[in-house]
Amino acid sequence: MKTSLNDHQYILYSKQMLLADVSEQGQLALLNANVAVVGVGGLGQLVAQYLAAAGVGQIHLIDDDKVALSNLPRQLLFNPTDIESNKAHVAADKLQQRNRDSKISAHSIRLTSDNYQLLFNTISPQAIFDCSDNFATRQLINRIAVEQHLPLFSAAISADQGQWFAYLPESMLTKIPRTNTRPHGCYHCVFPADSLLSQNCSEMGVLGPAVGIMASMQALAGMNYIVGRHVEFGVLHRFDAKRLSWSKATMAMDKHCCVCR
Template sequence: MLSRKQLQRYSRQIMLPQIGETGQEKLSAARVLIIGLGGLGSPAALYLAAAGIGELHLVDGDTVEISNLQRQVLYKTNHRDKDKAQVAAQQLTAANPEIRIHAHCRMADQAWLSSLLSQQSFDLVLDCTDNLNIRHTINRVCRVQRVPVIMASVRGFSGQLVSFDFGSESSPCYACLFPPATEQSELPEAENCSTVGVVGPALGMVGSAQALEAIKMIVGLPVSSLNRLQLFEAASLEWRALTLPANSACPVCG
């Protein structure tokens, strides 16, 4: 049952028939893992904390740099050289002291992530990273542990968003769409914000969309990005979607 303070804090979303008190109780009971606290993770974490997600785990091994501040809205100039996960936890706690927040000041390698997801029950993982290898690791581990995942990326003015419910055996996965490179591959390292640049508000829009999809998934509403690659073009403010069938030749789930 929601407390009087919760009913007041979340009143504007509780009055929505799609959420109501039942949906708010689901949000308050949810445990969400956010991996990457940069341009995507910042708005996603802010909105999920504000919405009353009961427990947030924040994962990032980087420290705040001056070049982050153009797009990573959780941080201020005086946070320079401090651990992102720790600063993010402090900022979100200040925004909503009613929820539980845990900072993990490290990168999410496969062994650590597998251990965390096997030892603790998470309702959802948000992949807000800008590293293709880590994204494939998150995809593999979440599929093995059967934890739903919402993935996003932005380069320049272009963004992508896709969700997978690995509780379903028939769910495709990220590798169905973007197969991981083999160990012998000599493909160049994937482009990221530090190599090709990015416009900050595009990250804000896609990160906010991640938070929106997370809320919908937790309360049981239809999730528009589930098994569908949502493509966003900030230059034209256009979204388009591609349905993703399972790939029988997928090296992860095929």
Template structure:
């Protein structure tokens, strides 16, 4: 049962037939891990906390830098040099003290994710990282443990969004889409915000889209990014979508 306070706080989404009290209860019972509390993780975490996700796990090993503030909207100027996961937890608690928020001040890796996803009972992972290596690790571990994942990335003015519901067998994974071998050849150097630049509001769009897809998945609505790569071009304000078939040569899918 939702309390009177919950009914009030979440009234504007509870009145939607797609959510209702039943949907709100699902959100309140959900445990979501957000890996990366930067330009994507900031808006995603703010919207998920505000929406009343019962338990949020925030994973980031970085400290706040001056150059983060152009896009990482969780942080203020006086947070410079502070631990991102800790500051993010404080900010989100201020936004919604009714939910449980846990800061994990560390980088995610395979062993940690393999142990923590089942131990914490995580229902959904948001990949908000800026690192391809970690993205492949999240993909592999979530697929093996059958935990759904919503991934996004932004380079310059171009955003990508894709979700995989690994609770259902037989679908594609991130490595089906971008085989690791091919990426190694394509990208001799590490490419991220610090090397190619990024426009802040495009991260806001994609991080908000991750929160949107997360809420839809948790309340049981269909996802437009499920097994579909959604591409957003911020310069033209255009979206297009590519359906993803299972790749028979995928090294991750071949291991099962």
């Protein structure tokens, strides 16, 4: 565990630490943080870049997908020469070269209900970033967050409709004092597994900057959490990428939810 910064780090992270409620203490929290990023596509490759550049100490990138030509307009970490290579490995290699303070590991697997326990017991992250591109994986990641008592920072976008939220399992409310945070619904409370929400950007299309906005919100919420700032958990933020407008709704708890109840 790091308890002090060296001269290089004082300069490198100086603009972050100038924020009074981040300061050196927040930077040390980032350097000591351990997070999982599930999905290294449009959302995940940007979330991972921001987290690594900010000095997050351990980042686990989880994705079995390969870079494709049609990814390049929005997945700016990847080059044409990366096509057909595993996204998690390519991203980990590039981010590791650029960011010496982060230990970045690649897990070239598709997260399933059969393999997640072994993986999460091994990597022991303190937060999950859901950057997946499909409904089934989002449901699984939500279940993992509830079971493993992990805060979840989730984003998704399909065509011109984006959304993001931060979720804190009820089991963590007493452990981490956060003002105004009350028990709230999980992803499954709001979007039950039988919802008709199978569309993703591979079927619907999307513009690169719209993905970047959602990823930025997700990364920012997660960093605010790590440095100890207040995070508004349990609110679903929706973004209309045509009108450039936002709306939000409370994530109401379903008292019959089979995941979090």
